[in-house]
Amino acid sequence: MPPTATAATTTTPDAKRDAILDAALTLFSERTFDGTPVPLIADTAGVAAGTIYRYFPSKEALVNALYRQWKGELRRVIVDGIAGGTTVREQFGLMWQGLWRFGAEHPRAVAFIETHHHASYIDDESRALGQQIEDESIAFIEAAQARGEIRPADPCIVMSLVLGAFTGLVKHAGADGLMLDENATRESEEIMWAALRAS
Amino acid sequence: MPPTATAATTTTPDAKRDAILDAALTLFSERTFDGTPVPLIADTAGVAAGTIYRYFPSKEALVNALYRQWKGELRRVIVDGIAGGTTVREQFGLMWQGLWRFGAEHPRAVAFIETHHHASYIDDESRALGQQIEDESIAFIEAAQARGEIRPADPCIVMSLVLGAFTGLVKHAGADGLMLDENATRESEEIMWAALRAS
DNA sequence: GCAATATGAATGAATATTCATTCCAGTGCC
DNA sequence: GGCACTGGAATGAATATTCATTCATATTGC
Incomplete structure (x- = not known):
């Protein structure tokens, strides 16, 4: 197995992905799913709105992952x-x-x-x-x-x-x-x- | 006191208002506040969308009354x-x-x-x-x-x-x-x- | 330089709310 | 009784806003 690939994944096991999930957790628990605009999740996570769609195919996929x-x-x-x-x-x-x-x-x-x-x-x-x-x-x-x-x-x-x-x-x-x-x-x-x- | 006026109010103590509140209860409990469009509340209650605003000044006022x-x-x-x-x-x-x-x-x-x-x-x-x-x-x-x-x-x-x-x-x-x-x-x-x- | 990644303004579909119009019950007049 | 009239109630299409998602461009790490 390629050690580099594994190493890279270990160093940054998806910092952005985690930030998005964490922001979504806070917002969904405080304001419900429908009450939370995706751009607000992005702001809270410190990423751009489009970035969320690099990690999750849709808002629904995000809430299910969470x-x-x-x-x-x-x-x-x-x-x-x-x-x-x-x-x-x-x-x-x-x-x-x-x-x-x-x-x-x-x-x-x-x-x-x-x-x-x-x-x-x-x-x-x-x-x-x-x-x-x-x-x-x-x-x-x-x-x-x-x-x-x-x-x-x-x-x-x-x-x-x-x-x-x-x-x-x-x-x-x-x-x-x-x-x-x-x-x-x-x-x-x-x-x-x-x-x-x-x- | 005019008996007719009182009688009328007694017969229909706001049938429409009650229908709206009941529809809202069903929908809000099943789909949350933000997940429920006002026109859907109207349909469910059997009234037109505009009618809801005759009884409640806003969607927020409705949810608070409920x-x-x-x-x-x-x-x-x-x-x-x-x-x-x-x-x-x-x-x-x-x-x-x-x-x-x-x-x-x-x-x-x-x-x-x-x-x-x-x-x-x-x-x-x-x-x-x-x-x-x-x-x-x-x-x-x-x-x-x-x-x-x-x-x-x-x-x-x-x-x-x-x-x-x-x-x-x-x-x-x-x-x-x-x-x-x-x-x-x-x-x-x-x-x-x-x-x-x-x- | 070049992939891969990230950006955020642009897009099109929903949505809350408004408002010009229709409807209807009650009233007075013949 | 029949008939026009009136004001409040109801309507639902139109408006202005908000939202999820996309994509052309910029940035990054190698």
Whole structure:
């Protein structure tokens, strides 16, 4: 394999592309997709409008790339939490702390994912990724229920409740100035585990 | 007083205005504010584009009227729940069931309120209404904590968690086809009370 | 010098809003 | 009762603006 090609890609793994994605994340999370003109994304990213079309074939392709990037990161947090623990309690703790850290570091990403979840311009591949996360979460809940460690409620309800609570927390924190606080992590984790655990 | 004038107003308390608001609710919740052309709202409502400007001075005024209408309804549900019960457990039960019914009957309204909460075109009066609901909710939580009936966590966190969980539930149910189910109401109420109650 | 890359003014398609016109219910007059 | 009249309500084509996308030109790195 040619080492130069790989090296070049490693040095500048697409600084412009990343700047565009980052600007889009900020703007889409604050003003929605349709409310954000492409030239504004360009300005914010520090590039010209035309440059965006060198990296993404259309505004829709851009929003889908962004969605997949962050939904993928979120998935890794959940999967790693599940993989990292041995007991259900431990798995949930890791997952919640991972989510919390993710929310504290990337509040814009949480808002963006939430807002664009059911949008019409989200394509099939992006939607499939969302579905995969749901399936994996529900499989985890069902397994834990089978072991009698999570209360035997509809797994769909349990998942929506927990993910919804997390999203609500991040969104509210973003508006005011909560988060990162060590104590709040523990508090919220305790509350949610009290909600989940059997009997 | 002229009885005819009053009668006329009673018969049609603004059928067109209501049709416009209803069409806007559907479209804004499905496609966002900026993603919804005014002529499409007009078509959906069964009126001409110009007619909308007879009832609302601008698209922004329309979205604010809509926001206040539904945020007001939501507030009544919460306030009535608190007012209707004598114990904290009972108050929470009424509130959750009220929210549940509201979500089942008006899923579009829940999605709309959630999506437009922090939007830039939401004016000060609308924002104040949102703040009022937060203040009232937090006052309720603090009072219950003082009586030792809700766990002594940051009231802000508790509120975000509960409201977020509710929103997550409705949004997910809207996508698939949950809700209205008598059993699911009870299940989710139990889960959330387990999360809240002291020790 | 020459590819590859970046630029931003120009283009054409949408969009919010306006306004000249049509419609209609109610009123007074025969 | 029938009939012209009037003012508010409704219309939808026209206007002025905004936006996604393109492309001829400029810049960069080698």
